Amino acid sequence: MNTILHKTIKILSRYPLCDRCLGRLFAELGRGLDNSERGRSLKIVALMHLHDLMRKGELSIDDMSSICGNMGPEYEPLCSALGIKDVSYNKCHICGGNLEELIHRYSKEVAELVLREKVRRFLIGVKSLKEISKREREIAEEFGIDTWESVKSELKRVIGKHVRDVTGAQPDFEEPEAIFIIDVDKGITVERPSILILADYIKLGRGISQMPWVTKEGGRKYPLSVYDACSKLASVYNGSDIVIHAAGREDVDVRMLGTGRSLVIEIRQPRRRDVDLKLVEHVLNEYTKWLRFKVYTYVRREIVRRIKESGRTSYKIYRALVVVSKRIEMDDMERLEKFFHNREIVQRTPRRILRRKKDVVRIRKVFEVKTRKLSEHVFVALIRCEGGLYVKELVDGDGGRTAPSFAEVLGSPSYCAELDVLYVHKQI
Ligand SMILES: [Zn+2]
The missing domain is CATH 3.30.2130.30 (VC0802-like)
Structure with a gap:
């Protein structure tokens, strides 16, 4: 025999268990019951069964007494009613009765x-x-x-x-x-799980960093940052602090125009959650006229990974203002456009960021370049390329570390005087 009743008696013969810990062993049996109800019911049926055995002389008082002791002190009245006295009641073996x-x-x-x-x-x-x-x-x-x-x-x-x-x-x-x-x-x-908000930002001015740029002296190298605008939301949501997860990053002196760049603003440990996103957009846009935000929706955590990934993989369109040492001829422009058609560019980490990043070789594609000559030494180029291409170095060649480059194809030192991101292809 191996019924629930027999298992219960076997267990109680060896271990003292409270109602809840006994019932929990049979938690999957019966529905709509609390484990303490299960445990108490099993103990009462066991008592009845043991009483029957005792009456038939098949169970000694001693054995009955030790099982009673393992049922716990609240069974004292029931056991004593059966004539089982002077029992030493034990604490639950599993939880200690706590x-x-x-x-x-x-x-x-x-x-x-x-x-x-x-x-x-x-x-x-x-x-x-x-x-x-x-x-x-x-x-x-x-x-x-x-x-x-x-x-x-x-x-x-x-x-x-x-x-x-x-x-x-x-x-x-x-x-x-x-x-x-x-x-x-x-x-x-x-x-308090973070609140995550999907938004875009447009950067209309130069000299604005994505994260605050703190100097050695503890001051700010640039007064404005995208992060600082977003950090205003910590108080709106009564949160501890914020984190921004952007789809890539432009240089401080590069404007982010067009459709803007996607980012997820994370508010940590928020004590408020139901904030109207119109208010959120308003707060973000109040920070400075040089940054414009568009707020879309609350999102789940998985979007953060996709945003970051899209920053690496999605294509971009840049506008570069290029200054060339020699006089620009019309066929220079034609040559440049023709040459940089689906062209692979091999770039070693630019010298300007070597202090922060490892020296590695990166290969990115330029899909298309369109140009317009503005003066004898200046032209504008629209560059459609893979995410992650260093555009300033594509123009000047970075002392040979980026090849091919505009400077190389034009056969004259060239320099990217201004750069704007016009478009980031969004994959979310
Ligand atoms: Zn217990």
């Missing part, structure tokens, strides 16, 4: 936090129950039980249900506003 108190305490604490912080969607996490988890797994294995639920899963579920009933807030696995992590040793920590 589980009910833990559930009660943390349910109350989390519910208070939910109400205080006005959280509407929450999630419960549980940490550091190693010893309890280990003991329950050992018992499940010892008795060949495959219907058990882990104590972590039970705590999350039971506390979550209690918090929902008390506060009206809903457990939400997909998009919780707050995650309450219960650490039995250290207490509760609250994590």
Whole structure:
């Protein structure tokens, strides 16, 4: 015989277990029951069965007494009614009799936090129950039980249900506003998942960095940055700080025009979430007239990776103002356009950024170049190329580190005086 009842009696003959820890071993059996109900029901049926055996003389008082002791002190009245006296009642082998108190305490604490912080969607996490988890797994294995639920899963579920009933807030696995992590040793920590906003920025002026550029003296090399504009959102959402994830980056002295560059603004640890995106756009655009933002929508984390990837892979169109040492002839322009048609460019890391980046060789394609001569030494070039091409070096050749280059094809030193990004191809 290996029924639930027999398993229960076998387990209780060897280990003291509270209702909840016994019930949890059979958590997959029966629906709509709490594990403590399961445990109590099993113990009562076991008591009835053992009483029957005792009456038939098939169970000694001593054996009955030791099983009663393993049921726990709250079974004292039931056992003593059967004439089983002077039993020494033991604490639960798995939880030490602490589980009910833990559930009660943390349910109350989390519910208070939910109400205080006005959280509407929450999630419960549980940490550091190693010893309890280990003991329950050992018992499940010892008795060949495959219907058990882990104590972590039970705590999350039971506390979550209690918090929902008390506060009206809903457990939400997909998009919780707050995650309450219960650490039995250290207490509760609250994590508020970041808010992620998809936007574009246009940079109308030069001398604006994407991230603040702090000098050795602690000052700012450039007064404005894209990050500084976005950081205004930390207070709007009552968050701790912000991170920006952009689809690539233009140089400080390069304007970002046209359709702008995509970025995801991440607000960390926000205490507010339901902010109208029109207000967000307004706040971003208030920072300076030199940066214009367009805000689209709230997005999920996976968009961050796609944004970053698209910065590396998507093609761009640049406008370069090129100054050439020699006098420009008309056929120079024709030659240049013809030469840089689907042309592969081999570039070693530009000298100007060698201090920050490793010296590597990069191959990028120029798809097309269109030019217009402005004066004897100046022309404008529209350059459509792969993402990641160093355009200034495409023009001047960077002392031979970029080849081929405009300077090389024109046979004269050339220099990129101004550069604008006109278009970043968006793949999101
Ligand atoms: Zn227990």
